[in-house]
Amino acid sequence: MSPSTRRRVAWLLAAFLSLLIAVLLSLAVGSRQIGPGEVFQALLHGGTSDNAQVVRSLRVPRTVIGVLVGVALALAGTVMQGVTRNPIAEPGVLGVSQGASVGVVCAIAFFGVHTLVGYVWFAFAGAALAAVGVYAVASGGYRGASPVKLALAGAAMNAFLASVVAGVVTTNARALDEFRFWQVGSISGRGSEIIGQVGPFLLAGLVLVAAMSRGLDALALGDDAAMGLGHNVALLRALGALGATVLTGASVAAVGPIAFTGLAVPHIARALVGTAHRWVLPLAALLGPVMLLVSDVLGRIIFPPSEVPVAVMTALLGVPFLIALVRRKTVVAS
Secondary structure, three states, X not given: OOHHHHHHHHHHHHHHHHHHHHHHHHHHOOOOOOOHHHHHHHHHHOOOOHHHHHHHHHHHHHHHHHHHHHHHHHHHHHHHHHHHOOOOOOOOOOOHHHXXXXXXXXXXHHOOOOOHHHHHHHHHHHHHHHHHHHHHHHHOOOOOOOHHHHHHHHHHHHHHHHHHHHHHHOOOHHHHHHHHHHHOOOOOOOOXXXXXXXXXXXXXXXXXXXXXXXXXXXXXXOHHHHHHOOOOHHHHHXXXXXXXXXXXXXXXXXXXXXXXXXXXXXXXXXHHHOOOHHHHHHHHHHHHHHHHHHHHHHHHHOOOOOOOOHHHHHHHHHHHHHHHHHXXXXXXXX
């Protein structure tokens, strides 16, 4: 095993251990502090105490959703940055998050849906339609869906969908009140039934992303080089956009829009293990839930007994990273 390979494996192991610690913190820390021993007792042996009930019925689903969403957003961001060759691309760049927002606000205002479980399908449908619309617009004309055209089409779609959301919520007070609860982005209050609903979509997205890791390395060399290596560039971009859309759509549908995880984690992963996606993707999949769970834990303890939603915390942590990224002289997307 070469020194570079040993270094990469060491980073993967460190990220895995960090994830285990983040999961333990998520299960133990909150308005009710529960010791690690009690957490393991509740998980392994059950029990009827108040602490055991809190761990099993509230914190386990919350933590599982945090892990799933963190993995999905980090991988979606990695794929989007690779497909568009844009270092600031993240899961909202293709209009996916705003599409999900349109789906939720329409579910509230026009279809009488008022539960998180009901929002999921509308949010996912809105996300999928928005991504299809962006890709259809970008793929027209010369050379198809180039990185620049995808970014421009995504920016235009985001602006259009944001205006649709604003138009609905400003004319419907009830929709505004309910939509704000979902729009803030939080893993709190999400039950295990949501895991069952979005789980198959997340698994499908993971399969798509894993299947095209070598294609992402080829795209990083440029379209001509990728074609020279025997890759179908248009198909690679379509599969990448589909995988990222499925992952982001399912995540946003479950917990609302959460920014910066998909932006920051891929850059951190590349800084640690290089640009080869066979290393970047698994490391991002480990670091994504670490960032999300740690942000969630911090949100629980800053202003007790109130909680700061995880989307607010990831933004607070992500803004300094984005500023540092912008101030760098050179930035490499993949």
